[in-house]
Amino acid sequence: DAAVWLSVLARSATGQPLSIYTNMITGPRRPGDTEGPEEVHLILLDNGRADLVGT
Known part of the structure; x- marks a missing residue:
């Protein structure tokens, strides 16, 4: 589940695959x-x- 959340967070916040705000x-x-x-x-x-x- 964490991988899905990280993906959603990064895309909606910064448009990148992984956010530094994690x-x-x-x-x-x-x-x-x-x-x-x-x-x-x-x-x-x-x-x-x-x-x-x-998802």
Whole structure:
């Protein structure tokens, strides 16, 4: 699924195969870790972009 999202994002934002505005996150910190967020909230907003690539 990530490959489809990256493709849609790049094409709609910059017209390139891959955008430099792509960030990968790993999620909240694990028990025992001293750094990192306690929670991670991810909101995906498609706005019909997936239809543009035929998915």
